[in-house]
Amino acid sequence: MSDSPMERFSDWMNPILVKETRQALKSRSFVATFMLLLIASWLICMFGVAMAGMSLEYGTPSREFFQAFFFVLSAAVIVIVPFGAFRSLLTEQDSQTYELLSITSLTPRQIVLGKLSNSVVQILVYYSAIAPFIAFTSLLQGFDLFGTIVLLLVLLGVSILLCTFTLMLSTVGQNRQIQTLSSLFIVGGLVMAFSSMMGLSFAMLQGEITAEPEFFAVLICFLLIGISYFFLFLQITISQLMYESGNKSTGVRLVATAQMLLVWAVTAGYAWFVGTSIDDDVFYTIVFLTLVHWGIFGFFITMERDYLSRRIRRDLPQRGILRLLLVPFMPGGTRGLILVLMNLLILMGIMLGIQPFxxxxxPEFLQVSFAIVAYMVIYMCMGSMISRRLLKISNELKPMHARTLLIIIFAISSIMPHMILSAMDYYDNYNPPYSLLQITDPISTINAIGNGSYSGGAVGILMVAAIVAIILNVPAMIRSVMEILAPDRPQPKSLEAPASEIATAAT
Known part of the structure; x- marks a missing residue:
């Protein structure tokens, strides 16, 4: 007998999805959450009808009912499901069952997608549970179909993005103490996301957000940004589960670079499509987010270990032009520094070229932006140099130690000038001006440049220091480029012994 279509479909599905879904639907946490969602919705329905009275016919009670049902659904899919996704992969590592998965034919991508798909299934189950109550709300006066559809779709997208983010965080920390601390931060972050979603729903239902072209433009922009970060979080999670000899960097770096280009392309495309100039507040926000993006991302990729495994060197493309294009995206802290410098240079070019639009x-904003870029270049070049020197001392030292040392240097550089000025009684004066001794403190320097209280050559000094930092890293960058352009490819060992060895053995 041939298998039924459902059995064939079950065999085709991701085995991790099947396993996780069976376990999740039988777990006490899922059953308790599902029952609490149904009971809370039923109580809202009963008590809401009793308290509404005659307003059910003459008022607009659907907004209050939907707000209450949306509150219950958001608590389940924004707080409980993402935290369950975080704990699912963490439990695999704590119970040492992930090793059993890693020795199977399943790839890290299949494992991560299976875990994520299980979370999506749970979200859809909660949606199906709340659907009858939403249908009841649609029968009441004042029901906003457009607002309801938008809020439910936004809630679905945010929940999936949060599940991907928590899965990524579950692979970062391997230490018990770090896992416990990260759990507390994740719970706090999920509660904040829940509060933000409730604020959005309240504004939407009160008519503060209307279906205007600007609203759809902002919605599309946030959708594209959310999709880009979804792929970034997914790629980071997959790379963390790879073997040490695998290429963990190329996919992540490609996605991070595409994100910046996508944001600027969407901004320019929207301005061209609408036929208006780019608003200055929008421009400032995008520049700030781009700097934060590369500041966080560069902090990690510039201090990786400069190492190419035999597998990575074996899989390099044969054409020299392709290898040259892949240099910034290949593993290694020095190559990561090249990627960050390239993107910061592109950002500065975009800022200067887009000014007419x-x-x-x-002018103070441009000076502040260039000062921030200079500080980023200085500290990332310094971090790359520290990691190269430090990681050569012992294999026991990790990139985390180099990052910790860079943070300590940043803290000392920020505090030391204020201690020196305090010893000189500089702060005894009323409203003391900015001093060039504070140039090692990024916060004070950027604040002084931004409010226009200092018009000296701080930006020029920072630019010169950034150029010097780059020059000090040029030899290492050349070596990292040549390691890709002229790699030492591993040669397969011949199964036949050389003739000289055979003759020696015969004698």
Missing amino acids: VTRID
């Missing part, structure tokens, strides 16, 4: 740009 922006309504207004303050």
